Amino acid sequence: MQTDAVAAPAPLAAALETLRARGLDLRRGSEPVAVAAPRPAVPTGHSALDAALGVGGWPRGALALLDAPPGGGATSLALGTLAAAQAAGGLVAWLDLDGTLDPAVAARLGVSLEWLLVARPRDPGEAIELAAWLGRSGLIDALVLDLGAGAAPDRRALDRLGSLLGRTGGTSALVLAPAARAVAGAVAGVRVALHRSAWLAVGRDLVGQRVRAVVERNRWALAGASAELDLWFGEGRRIDPLVATLAEPRSLEEERSALRVVSA
Amino acid sequence: MTSILVLAWPELRVPDADPRPWERMLDALDDLSPRVEAVDLGVALVDITGLEPMWGPERRIAARAVMLTRAVAPSFVRCGIGKNRWLASLAARLARPERPGAPAALRTLDRDELRDLPLSLLPADSAMRRRLALFGLVRMEQLAALPRSAVAAQFGATGERLQALARGHDPRPLVPRRRPERVAAEAAFEPPLDGIGAVALTLRRLAAELCDRLRDRHLAPGRATLVLGFEDAPALRVAQPFPQPALEPDWIARLLLSRVEAAARARWLPNSNQDDSRRADPATGARSDGSNMGKSMPQAPLHAGQGTDHPPQVAVVGIWPESSEEPRVASVTLAFDRLADPATSQLPAFEARAGRWEELRWSLERIRHRFGEGRLWRATVERPHAALAEHRSRLVDIGQ
Numbered sequence: 212m213q214t215d216a217v218a219a220p221a222p223l224a225a226a227l228e229t230l231r232a233r234g235l236d237l238r239r240g241s242e243p244v245a246v247a248a249p250r251p252a253v254p255t256g257h258s259a260l261d262a263a264l265g266v267g268g269w270p271r272g273a274l275a276l277l278d279a280p281p282g283g284g285a286t287s288l289a290l291g292t293l294a295a296a297q298a299a300g301g302l303v304a305w306l307d308l309d310g311t312l313d314p315a316v317a318a319r320l321g322v323s324l325e326w327l328l329v330a331r332p333r334d335p336g337e338a339i340e341l342a343a344w345l346g347r348s349g350l351i352d353a354l355v356l357d358l359g360a361g362a363a364p365d366r367r368a369l370d371r372l373g374s375l376l377g378r379t380g381g382t383s384a385l386v387l388a389p390a391a392r393a394v395a396g397a398v399a400g401v402r403v404a405l406h407r408s409a410w411l412a413v414g415r416d417l418v419g420q421r422v423r424a425v426v427e428r429n430r431w432a433l434a435g436a437s438a439e440l441d442l443w444f445g446e447g448r449r450i451d452p453l454v455a456t457l458a459e460p461r462s463l464e465e466e467r468s469a470l471r472v473v474s475a
Numbered sequence: 476m477t478s479i480l481v482l483a484w485p486e487l488r489v490p491d492a493d494p495r496p497w498e499r500m501l502d503a504l505d506d507l508s509p510r511v512e513a514v515d516l517g518v519a520l521v522d523i524t525g526l527e528p529m530w531g532p533e534r535r536i537a538a539r540a541v542m543l544t545r546a547v548a549p550s551f552v553r554c555g556i557g558k559n560r561w562l563a564s565l566a567a568r569l570a571r572p573e574r575p576g577a578p579a580a581l582r583t584l585d586r587d588e589l590r591d592l593p594l595s596l597l598p599a600d601s602a603m604r605r606r607l608a609l610f611g612l613v614r615m616e617q618l619a620a621l622p623r624s625a626v627a628a629q630f631g632a633t634g635e636r637l638q639a640l641a642r643g644h645d646p647r648p649l650v651p652r653r654r655p656e657r658v659a660a661e662a663a664f665e666p667p668l669d670g671i672g673a674v675a676l677t678l679r680r681l682a683a684e685l686c687d688r689l690r691d692r693h694l695a696p697g698r699a700t701l702v703l704g705f706e707d708a709p710a711l712r713v714a715q716p717f718p719q720p721a722l723e724p725d726w727i728a729r730l731l732l733s734r735v736e737a738a739a740r741a742r743w744l745p746n747s748n749q750d751d752s753r754r755a756d757p758a759t760g761a762r763s764d765g766s767n768m769g770k771s772m773p774q775a776p777l778h779a780g781q782g783t784d785h786p787p788q789v790a791v792v793g794i795w796p797e798s799s800e801e802p803r804v805a806s807v808t809l810a811f812d813r814l815a816d817p818a819t820s821q822l823p824a825f826e827a828r829a830g831r832w833e834e835l836r837w838s839l840e841r842i843r844h845r846f847g848e849g850r851l852w853r854a855t856v857e858r859p860h861a862a863l864a865e866h867r868s869r870l871v872d873i874g875q
């Protein structure tokens with residue numbers, strides 16, 4: 212006589228749990244696809260560029276290269292990023308190799324100098340090392356590594372900085388390196404090129420420029436997106452773009468105060 | 476019966492006197508009595524009540540106080556001994572040296588000796604002195620003999636107070652100064668450890684131990700002194716003030732380690748500089764002095780070719796040996812002082828970013844040790860509408 216009963220098979224859900232506990236990424240077809248948590252980001256200060264970057268801004272724990280010729284708007288965009296990071300309650304730093312940062316302009320573009328650390332390294336190697344120290348502290352939300360127009364930095368050091376920021380994960384580093392775009396572009400996780408499309412003028416005064424920011428490389432989202440940005444110089448107030456579209460100049464005074472877009 | 480010793484240094488009472496030895500003189504008096512009051516620069520009160528069995532009669536106690544303070548600053552001092560502040564102070568004022576060139580003058584004063592002294596010695600303003608003179612009062616005895624109610628009716632509360640002094644009464648107590656507190660802990664290694672970086676864990680443990688002791692008393696240290704004893708080399712001593720009083724063992728240990736390594740580099744390789752080290756290792760991040768990327772705590776020993784270009788601000792005891800081997804650490808002594816209430820810095824409780832900035836200042840201090848002065852700044856806008864950009868703003872050194 213057969214006395215041993217055949218053991219009932221374990222429920223499928225329990226088996227799936229067992230496999231998941233072993234690290235296998237299994238799911239039922241009816242279950243929704245798990246969405247990975249978005250990479251934390253520092254806002255750029257321009258919603259269009261935030262959307263183009265795919266993660267809502269400059270990804271934290273990464274190097275991002277702002278590829279623009281001198282005068283191409285990289286500094287204005289970087290200062291806008293610092294202002295946006297400060298508005299979100301963060302601490303920011305500017306590593307100024309050439310000593311070209313004008314704090315007054317930064318303040319006019321919205322940067323709170325009270326929470327801005329300015330570092331003056333002596334050479335590109337020291338600048339990268341200082342950035343590593345600041346990134347390792349985990350207290351700086353965004354830093355700008357302005358390598359200026361001097362000597363190119365060591366690629367291995369930049370690569371090492373990128374790895375360190377990736378491990379720390381809290382700091383977003385923007386690299387301004389017109390003279391070393393090849394070296395910096397090779398190691399940066401994000402590369403954004405700025406192309407000027409128009410000047411913004413009031414009367415005879417140029418007050419800003421319109422640039423097209425193209426995300427040429429992005430390790431955390433699809434590359435190729437672009438955004439049109441109006442970058443204002445620090446010399447004047449922000450001009451309401453509605454002035455340009457709604458106001459019909461009728462007097463000399465009004466004509467002087469109206470915003471004009473001049474092709475570059 | 477209370478007995479008070481007053482010491483007054485005339486050289487410290489002049490307007491341009493050097494106040495630097497004053498604190499150390501008070502510290503020296505702490506060895507004589509636990510109750511020392513610093514009235515003003517150059518005037519100290521010492522409660523010598525009950526010290527006779529230990530130090531001998533009052534005159535000998537005064538001589539001992541003079542000896543202790545002259546070891547710090549050899550200045551002439553007037554000493555007065557009395558039963559209260561007024562009598563002791565007046566005694567010091569009236570003291571005259573026994574011989575020319577004597578280092579000190581001592582006088583004791585009793586209430587009975589007041590009677591023949593002039594009223595001009597009382598701390599009264601000129602108007603009060605004139606009023607007293609109008610009544611023919613010129614000696615202490617005359618004022619002391621008047622009925623108190625009559626003095627109060629004629630001269631008011633000030634007159635009452637002056638009469639009490641003329642009678643030799645002074646109710647003001649001696650308020651001892653708060654002795655600077657210091658807590659210390661030490662550890663010895665047997666066998667000794669190889670290299671300064673190897674003491675990191677011990678340093679962290681000692682800092683945590685001291686922080687726990689202070690946390691119970693709601694105090695936080697403002698400065699640390701670290702002494703490393705070596706097996707075959709003179710000790711290395713560094714004193715590191717903190718950006719603000721804090722009870723964070725990790726911050727303290729890291730800061731001290733970077734400090735002592737900077738001091739060791741400066742002493743061991745005084746002629747080297749940072750540029751040399753960079754040429755030796757241009758890749759960066761491969762250094763062992765805390766700049767090693769990815770390491771949260773520098774631990775590896777120093778190597779030749781590393782240096783720093785900022786001057787050491789530490790008291791280095793002795794000279795490092797010229798051998799290439801780094802001395803082996805035999806003992807560590809860590810002391811905290813400048814204790815303060817940590818509640819004095821409450822801004823981080825209201826502004827989260829301020830708290831992070833305070834924490835960042837500890838990292839910036841370590842960066843200063845590594846890279847030297849003149850690297851880290853804060854910007855302020857002074858003349859926003861100036862024509863030249865360099866006139867619009869100013870950079871302020873973080874370390875200032």
